[in-house]
Amino acid sequence: SQELEQSPQSLIVQEGKNLTINCTSSKTLYGLYWYKQKYGEGLIFLMMLQKGGEEKSHEKITAKLDEKKQQSSLHITASQPSHAGIYLCGALPHRPNNDYKLSFGAGTTVTVRA
Amino acid sequence: DAGVTQSPTHLIKTRGQQVTLRCSPKSGHDTVSWYQQALGQGPQFIFQYYEEEERQRGNFPDRFSGHQFPNYSSELNVNALLLGDSALYLCASSPLDRGQAFFGPGTRLTVL
Structure with a gap:
């Protein structure tokens, strides 16, 4: 089964500072998703990466997928209180073989201090 | 577009009871798809x-069952509830x- 490891487990950042979250897979990925979750709420889609070496940005958030499609990073520039929450990476397996389920990492809790 | 909707938002049950959760897709x-998220x-x-x-199933017991209707909406049923079933249940379309x-x-x- 797909194993996804996220690091760090949690982090505290001063408002205005940058932060990076990593997601590592034990297997090659078909697609890598980044979601944000407020405590006890649903998942908000941030970005999906599919091609090796792909990089996408939205506002102050940038996500990258490495060439081997086994590692992704999420980078937030000049963090704001609105960036606080739990960030989750999810992945679809490389060879579907009728496997459609998203596997998730345990999440990274981000706290932004004013 | 209303997006994915779920009902109810909160539910309290006792051990042994049965529960039905509902989802309308985007x-x-x-x-x-249905997911269970335990705390942390x-x-x-x-x-x-x-x-x-049912196209694919994860590692959950038969107490967990589901249904999809012709309008694509879905239900998740859990029988004989256990304390360990306490969680956030997420629907994804x-x-x-x-x-x-x-x-x-x-x-x-x-x-x-």
Whole structure:
């Protein structure tokens, strides 16, 4: 089964500072998703990466997928209180073989201090 | 577009009872998946429905069952509730081609 490891487990950042979250897979990925979750709420889609070496940005958030499609990073520039929450990476397996389920990492809790 | 909707938002049950959770997918999506998220963990896949049939199932006991209706909406049923079933239950919808999955706000189930 797909194993996804996220690091760090949690982090505290001063408002205005940058932060990076990593997601590592034990297997090659078909697609890598980044979601944000407020405590006890649903998942908000941030970005999906599919091609090796792909990089996408939205506002102050940038996500990258490495060439081997086994590692992704999420980078937030000049963090704001609105960036606080739990960030989750999810992945679809490389060879579907009728496997459609998203596997998730345990999440990274981000706290932004004013 | 209303996105993915789930009901109810919160639910309290006692051990041994049965519960039904409901999900309406995003417009244009025909595939619905259910996930269980325990506190402090990532979501765990329960099962996925497409064309009113269970297409894939995760590592959950038969107490967990589901249904998909012709309008693509779905239900998750859990029988003989255990304390360990307390969790946030998330519904996700997606198009058939394994595209982007959109999640609903979740149903918080508490089993006493």
